[in-house]
Amino acid sequence: MTLPTDRSSRWTTGMATRRSVLGDTYVDAASARTTPFDEGFQTFITEGAWGSVWSRPGLTRRERSMITIALLAALGHDEEVAMHVRATRNTGASAEDVAEALLHVAVYAGVPAANRAYKIAKDVYAQARTDGDAQGENHG
Secondary structure (H helix, E strand, O other): OOOOOOOOHHHHHHHHHHHHHHOHHHHHHHHHOOOOOOHHHHHHHHHHHHHHHOOOOOOOHHHHHHHHHHHHHHHOOHHHHHHHHHHHHHHOOOHHHHHHHHHHHHHHHOHHHHHHHHHHHHHHHHHHHHOOOHHHHHOO
């Protein structure tokens, strides 16, 4: 679906941040899957999550990345954990940073949640190495 061109400045900022963190390939694919049914939701997350929270000063993208991964892991959102672990190549969060964040998940949200998230992160880093991603070499 082609998205409307009359977007807010918050949407424009959000889309730039989203692309910077998740990469053009991911965002292009997500945008291509947008339909009239979920267009409002896509606008909401682009403006709210990416154009507001992720674009604020005060925390670095590395810090936001670690917080996001920990929260998603604690809530059991496995696909989102994997997506944000892949995004660490763009945020500056290292595998060591992710491992430390997941230790917090173990203490504050439970060992099973952390155990599942460690497995997801290990799989993402292994796939990055298999794909020849230079960042995958730095992730574990």
